[in-house]
Amino acid sequence: MFEKRLFDYLYQQLRDYPLEKAFGQKINNEWRYISTAQMVSLANRASLGLLQLGLRPGDKVATAVYQTIPEWVALDYAMLQIGVINVPMYPSISSREYEYILNESEAKYCIVGQGDLLDKVLAAKEKVPGLKEVFTFHEQSGAQCWSEFLSPENSDFSEVERIKSSIRPDDLATIIYTSGTTGNPKGVMLSHRNIAFNVEMVGKLVPIVSGDRVLSFLPVSHVYERVAVYLFTAIGASISFTGTDNLGGESGDLQAIRPHFFTCVPRLLEKVYERIYNKGLELNGLKRWLFFWALSLTEDWEFDKKYSGWKAFQWKIADRLIFSKWRAGLGGCVKGMSTGASACPMRVLRSFNAAGIPVRELYGLSEVAPGLSVNGFGPGEAMLGTVGIPLEGVELRIEEGPDFRPGEGEILAKTPGLMLGYYKQPEQTSQMIREIDGERWLATGDVGMFVNGPGGRKFLKITDRKKELLKTSGGKYVAPTPIESMLKEHHLVEQAMVVGENMKFVSVLIVPSPEGLRDWCKKHGVEWTTLPQMIENPKVIHRYEMLLERVNPNFSHVDQLKKFALVAEPWEAVKTDGSEAELTPTLKMKRRVILQKCSQQIAEMYA
Numbered sequence: 001m002f003e004k005r006l007f008d009y010l011y012q013q014l015r016d017y018p019l020e021k022a023f024g025q026k027i028n029n030e031w032r033y034i035s036t037a038q039m040v041s042l043a044n045r046a047s048l049g050l051l052q053l054g055l056r057p058g059d060k061v062a063t064a065v066y067q068t069i070p071e072w073v074a075l076d077y078a079m080l081q082i083g084v085i086n087v088p089m090y091p092s093i094s095s096r097e098y099e100y101i102l103n104e105s106e107a108k109y110c111i112v113g114q115g116d117l118l119d120k121v122l123a124a125k126e127k128v129p130g131l132k133e134v135f136t137f138h139e140q141s142g143a144q145c146w147s148e149f150l151s152p153e154n155s156d157f158s159e160v161e162r163i164k165s166s167i168r169p170d171d172l173a174t175i176i177y178t179s180g181t182t183g184n185p186k187g188v189m190l191s192h193r194n195i196a197f198n199v200e201m202v203g204k205l206v207p208i209v210s211g212d213r214v215l216s217f218l219p220v221s222h223v224y225e226r227v228a229v230y231l232f233t234a235i236g237a238s239i240s241f242t243g244t245d246n247l248g249g250e251s252g253d254l255q256a257i258r259p260h261f262f263t264c265v266p267r268l269l270e271k272v273y274e275r276i277y278n279k280g281l282e283l284n285g286l287k288r289w290l291f292f293w294a295l296s297l298t299e300d301w302e303f304d305k306k307y308s309g310w311k312a313f314q315w316k317i318a319d320r321l322i323f324s325k326w327r328a329g330l331g332g333c334v335k336g337m338s339t340g341a342s343a344c345p346m347r348v349l350r351s352f353n354a355a356g357i358p359v360r361e362l363y364g365l366s367e368v369a370p371g372l373s374v375n376g377f378g379p380g381e382a383m384l385g386t387v388g389i390p391l392e393g394v395e396l397r398i399e400e401g402p403d404f405r406p407g408e409g410e411i412l413a414k415t416p417g418l419m420l421g422y423y424k425q426p427e428q429t430s431q432m433i434r435e436i437d438g439e440r441w442l443a444t445g446d447v448g449m450f451v452n453g454p455g456g457r458k459f460l461k462i463t464d465r466k467k468e469l470l471k472t473s474g475g476k477y478v479a480p481t482p483i484e485s486m487l488k489e490h491h492l493v494e495q496a497m498v499v500g501e502n503m504k505f506v507s508v509l510i511v512p513s514p515e516g517l518r519d520w521c522k523k524h525g526v527e528w529t530t531l532p533q534m535i536e537n538p539k540v541i542h543r544y545e546m547l548l549e550r551v552n553p554n555f556s557h558v559d560q561l562k563k564f565a566l567v568a569e570p571w572e573a574v575k576t577d578g579s580e581a582e583l584t585p586t587l588k589m590k591r592r593v594i595l596q597k598c599s600q601q602i603a604e605m606y607a
Contacts, residue, residue: 002200002416005167005192007043007081009199009234014040017210017236023070024240031240031256034070039077041153042070046078047160049149053109057083057163060105060175064089064098064121065113068220068241071137071146073229075111076220080173080192081164087175087187088221090585091117092574099124100184101177102131104424111135111146118143169193175423176223176366187423190223194369197416199231201391207335207358207377208261210236215259217242222586223370224340228263237261244268248275248329258331266344267587269337269359270488273348274515276326277491281519294318298347298354303382304454323355330357336377338362340370341586343462343481347489349384363387363462367432367442369417372396373460380454386461389453391415396460397441398449403469403477408449410466413442447479468591470501476558478506483559486551491516492543495571497594498561499602507563507605509598510544511571535566565601 013022014036024033034042055061061084065072079086087105089098091113098121102110109132110125112118118140125131135146151157173192177185208214214237218225232239237260242253249255280291297318307315327334336358344361352359358377364370373396375381375388382388390396393416400409418440421429434441445466453459464479471477480498487496487508494513500506514531517540521528526539534540544564552560571582571594582594595602 002193002197003169004196004200005080005169005171006173006195006199006230007077007164007167009230010036010040010043010077013233013236019211019236019238021238022233023073024238025067025069026242026246026253033238039070039074042074042150043077043081044157044160045150045153045155046075046146047082048151048155048157050078050084051082051159051163052151053149055082055084055108057166058085058172060085060087060107062087062089062102062105062107062110063112064091064110064117064221065137065219066091066115066117067113067243068216068225068229069113069137070241072113072220075146081167082160083163083167083171085172085175087177088226089177090219090221091115092581092585094578094580095120095123097185099127101187102128105175105177105187106130108132109135111137112143113137114140167192169196172420174223174226176221176226178366186425186428188223188366189420189423190369191420194417194419195223195227195230197393198227198369198371198391199234201393202227202362202371202374203231203234204392205374205376205381206231206235206261206338208232208235208237212237212260212335213257213333214239215242215247215253215257215262216240217244217247218263218265219585222341223366224364225263227370248272254329254331258333260333260335261337262334263338263340265341265587266339266348267342269339269344269348269352273351274491274513276329278515278519290321294322295351298350301350301354302384303353304379319356326352326355327357334358336360338374340364342588343485345485345489346384361387363446363460364417365442365444367419368413368415369419371417372411372413372415372444380457383451383453383459386451386453386459389457389459399443404447405449408447408463411444411446411448411460411462412436413444414439415442418442470498470506472500472506472558473502473504478559480506483508483551483555483561486554487547490547492520492547495589497589497591499595499605503606505562506559507565507602508548508561509565509567509594509601511567511569512540512544532568535568541566563605565598565605567598567601569597 018036020035021033022036024031076086087107089101110121112121121134134143136143137146139145169192172189174190175187177187214232216239220226240257246253283291334357338360340362360375362374364372371391372394373388373390395414397412398409399412432443434443446462447464447466448460448462450458451461464481469477483498484496487493492513495511497509498506518528548561573581573583573585575581580593582590
């Protein structure tokens, strides 16, 4: 079962769905594509070139790009078919982290994209004795371009074919370094079979077919987008690679490509929602009223819910006047989006789905390549507030304990996608993988429970991270994620982090939304100056006090927030001042870093 090697998907496309516009990128404001046949040729030329550099199966080559490009995809397939291990690195990490990954992975070469990547890797190279050379995907001073080692098109590729035929599904395909919310990243070793399982199972659920257009803008250093690229290739979809800064507007890539599908993370959806909401705030008179009237309709939206009579007529008017514009803003052809990596706020899910933009949450980890459960696109296959039902071939169990509510516990998973282990870290591997009745199960570290859903199915609901549970000085456990998610649903809140470990009560750090707060100040006659000054304004402080009073009744007494502190400095995934970022490259909070940086504000809350 799942006998494909990952490079087989490229040859499958060549055989079954050969495309003229298979992989594209924008160069000098013009979209340029290469065909399936050209991608196969480029991959073979790169494979032979890598062999001529002295690389052999099992050797490691690191890569780093800010934006995925067809050349990166070609290099990835080139390495896969000769058994060279691709070690993709996040572009936003520091030189110190590059040094750590390059040393631990024993990468012999590194190939980087544009921006500051070459400088950061060259700075790290001084302390990486095993790294022979750094190449670039584009012409840059200070390093050779990767085109220098590409073999000519008329070369003898028999050695490539010989090694390709020897690659087995259970061979190591890649080492994915986790984004490291708690410390140094760990290298997740994934086989061809691990990833192919996800490609095959998720491929049954996505609403796209050969010839559809997909937009790819997430980093391929994360296995989530990496699997998506293999999946799109297997289906025969045309992939256009772009960056998150180029999506919106009349001249943006959404309008140019008019995609049928794309993957995203919740923070990007939140930003799109915030832009839509803020445009609504800019309207006046009847247009403003209609906008917020339509938005209010989404508050009781549910999957598969049917409306009739007057309610159905209201929805028809809202769709024609408001929601159709949202769809047009995304290109007008979107069949679906999938979102993962962290919880998506309920208001965002309701609003997009109600507007006819299908968004589905999925759940997984890098350690399972990455899928465990998914909300599907068909009737009865999705349920709000959950991360769906287990993928076919995945078995989940809930390990209950005294720290959890009845029916709740740590999620354990058995799946063909389960990693081979952490590279060079057997102790870390043994902590994550347990043997139960002779079978390997992953202890996810996530807390969840099963709830009854459509058709009598059991849907998985994530309630928190086991490692992120707070324990008050009174011995009570508090799950911060649901509280944070509810706060972030408000347009005045950009980010929120609950604190209170070993304290008498829980409090929260809030990063205000500058746009939302500026609009509130305008409406209430509060003169706007700067965000650091505004968070000291008594009227602004009172407004956030009111927000806590609104949120607290949704939680038990021990979970209710007693105090808060407003933080003017945004939490970011990339810091230009050299300090450690507060967010991981996948935009998850690094609680350890935030606790350190906000230690004074926390101390004042508990003084």
